[in-house]
Amino acid sequence: MCCERALALLVVTAALACAPAPAPEDELYQPVALPSCMPNLDGRIEHHELPFVLGATARVRVGQEREVDVDGEPGRGSARVWDLSRPDPADEPVGLLTLQGMEGQWFAEHFDGADVAGPLEPGNALFGPLALGEDGVSLLGSASAEESPESGRTLLVYDEPVTLYPLPLEVGSALTTVSRVIGGQLMGVPVAFEDTTEVSVSAHGQVLLPDLILDDALRVTIRLSRVPVAGIAVQQVTHVFVNECLGEVARLSSPVLPLGDELPDDFPVAASVWRLSL
Numbered sequence: 001m002c003c004e005r006a007l008a009l010l011v012v013t014a015a016l017a018c019a020p021a022p023a024p025e026d027e028l029y030q031p032v033a034l035p036s037c038m039p040n041l042d043g044r045i046e047h048h049e050l051p052f053v054l055g056a057t058a059r060v061r062v063g064q065e066r067e068v069d070v071d072g073e074p075g076r077g078s079a080r081v082w083d084l085s086r087p088d089p090a091d092e093p094v095g096l097l098t099l100q101g102m103e104g105q106w107f108a109e110h111f112d113g114a115d116v117a118g119p120l121e122p123g124n125a126l127f128g129p130l131a132l133g134e135d136g137v138s139l140l141g142s143a144s145a146e147e148s149p150e151s152g153r154t155l156l157v158y159d160e161p162v163t164l165y166p167l168p169l170e171v172g173s174a175l176t177t178v179s180r181v182i183g184g185q186l187m188g189v190p191v192a193f194e195d196t197t198e199v200s201v202s203a204h205g206q207v208l209l210p211d212l213i214l215d216d217a218l219r220v221t222i223r224l225s226r227v228p229v230a231g232i233a234v235q236q237v238t239h240v241f242v243n244e245c246l247g248e249v250a251r252l253s254s255p256v257l258p259l260g261d262e263l264p265d266d267f268p269v270a271a272s273v274w275r276l277s278l
Helices: 002-009
Strands: 057-067 080-083 094-098 116-119 126-133 136-144 155-166 174-186 189-208 213-228 234-243 247-253 269-277
Touching (some): 080 213, 136 174, 155 213, 189 234
Parallel strands (some): 080 189
Antiparallel strands (some): 057 094, 057 269, 189 213, 234 247
């Protein structure tokens, strides 16, 4: 029920608050061809420093209802330090995120211009078709991995792509996108709504993970407001930590609240916390 409620509110980000499908115990290593990328730690992430590798699988530890320090501690100069090394990741389930191609996907014909299908939740049951350009990474909508899953089909096509990462990424970069879905399907239910997505690169610094220490990461703040044709307008804030050559390494997602409620960027409790795990 957790995933069903979250998807009914914010398909793109609220689904992150749900418990992930656990990684299979007999998970096999499958090598993929990685691009050549050498981080230069210049506080700026360009197109070639944000690789998307088809078939690459990320392991993430997902915690729920965690106290968080969104702002972190002061570092050198204007940098921050975010200590996300606790709690012990062994206490949290592992979810798998696998980047897939568009060819052969049942929803491919609905997303002209999509280059890849990015997983929107651990377990790869929901995908977001992405357009990868030198000036940004854009989300074209979302779709269930299966055309007719037991939970009902999801097919949401934006009339305007939502820019998630305006490239190059550097502190001060910001962009707002207003997009609409008309005649969409959400878990088999007809829906229509308008999304306003405000993206800003709000800070840079060091991210401490249980298995990694990453310098010069950028914090990308995404504030999403959704106004449906029928129903309650809602909002959510997500902080995504992005590193050169690795891409997303952690994210903190706020609870989903009615649009009129106060929701500060430095929310004290995250509905979900994703941390890259080795």
